[in-house]
Amino acid sequence: MIHSPISLGKNLVQSAFARYGYRVVRTDPGARYRPTPADARNAANLLQEILPVVQPNALTGEWPTPAFLEHYFDASRLAMARLLLDRCDAEDVDIAGKRVLDIGCHAGALLHLMRARYPESALFGCDVSDVKLAMANRACPDAELFFSALSDLPTSSRYDVVFLMEVLEHTVDPEAVVRRLLEIVSASGTLILTVPDGREDHLPAKEYHSEFDSYAGHINFWSPESWRYFLARIASERTLRTGQLPTGHLFAALSI
Secondary structure, X not given: OOOOHHHXXXXXXXXXXXXXXXXXXXXXXXXXXXXXXXXXXXXXXHHHXXXXXXXXXXXXXXXXXXXXXXXXXXXXXXXXXXXXXXXXXXXXXXXXXXXXXXXXXXOOHXXXXXXXXXXXXXXXXEEOOHHHHHHHHHHOOOOEEEEOOHHHOOOOOOEEEEEEEOOHHHEOOHHHHHHHHHOOEEEEEEEEEEEOEOOOOOOXXXXXXXXXXXXXXXXXXXXXXXXXXXXXXXXXXOEEEEEEOXXXXXXXXXXX
């Protein structure tokens, strides 16, 4: 049998890697993370709790409708929150028994998962929507919830872990936001951030909200490399860990 030069080259590369215990496999660059059955159960449990809050909107058409929430809080979105907590555990971010704040808690998806995983933690959540806070209250009834924009967060309170998921990409001044959040993290605490991968994110800016100095869509786009540089420049005195979740979202933990 006659082998082509390309085939021989591939065999040599595979043999070279094999000598050191590695195996070359074909990957699909367009592949997406597939949620597990547990993620589907988490999504179903969350929806069961929050849908009664908006059930009347099915008739009036007011936002959010039950149909919107069923589409928005699917297994993939709950998988992202679960994988974020998995990454925090892997990075030794101490959440169990701590004061934890979820900023922009929406319907309480992250709070819902944290309560199951860290039953002794004191959970807090804030948002700028009464409807979202009402849903979050059903998702995690014992969390302390309050109405607040990023710019209005009281610096008199301190938290051991602060989460800001998928928000910085909307804000006009993300550097100022990160600096402000570091002011409410306790001396030994950790700030956890996530944003979309800017190489894959194509959501347009949409309308501007002057009261929150942010856009409904996205105006900031970070690659994995620029994400780390952006945060290292802001908080050079902090220990910085960055990476990507299996869903592709960029992750960062800033701590002492």
